[in-house]
């Protein structure tokens with residue numbers, strides 16, 4: 371039996387919070403910080419892409435207009451997280467610019483996780499069956515396996531309006 375997709379998303383969020391905390395301890399240890407960050411940046415993209423593939427289409431397709439705008443908002447947040455990781459990618463590892471980009475990503479991600487948990491996961495749970503969420507959970511897991519290490523993902527920003535249009539039409 372697969373896990374409920376909303377639980378799996380929460381588990382990833384918990385892991386993200388812990389990795390950002392680890393980075394706070396590694397300000398003077400660039401080599402270790404680089405390893406932690408590289409893995410974290412990839413997981414942020416795999417997670418966002420997995421949500422865009424298997425969570426937000428169902429969220430946006432629900433009749434309520436609020437859910438479509440919550441989805442648009444979430445994709446915009448994913449783009450802000452992508453901007454942060456891209457900035458870090460272009461900065462010199464260990465430089466102030468690099469740490470600033472990591473902090474920016476942390477802030478964007480924290481803001482997004484809180485909103486996603488409150489505005490997306492909770493309403494979704496109220497409106498859907500456990501069996502359906504488990505079905506999505508299996509697909510979410512499968513996506514993460516297929517795209518482990520970021521394989522096959524573009525890491526590029528998505529236009530939130532076009533995304534909602536594409537998944538609801």
Ligand SMILES: [Fe+2]
Nearest residue numbers: 379417421486
């Ligand atoms: Fe998430």
Ligand SMILES: [Fe+2]
Nearest residue numbers: 418421444486
């Ligand atoms: Fe998200």
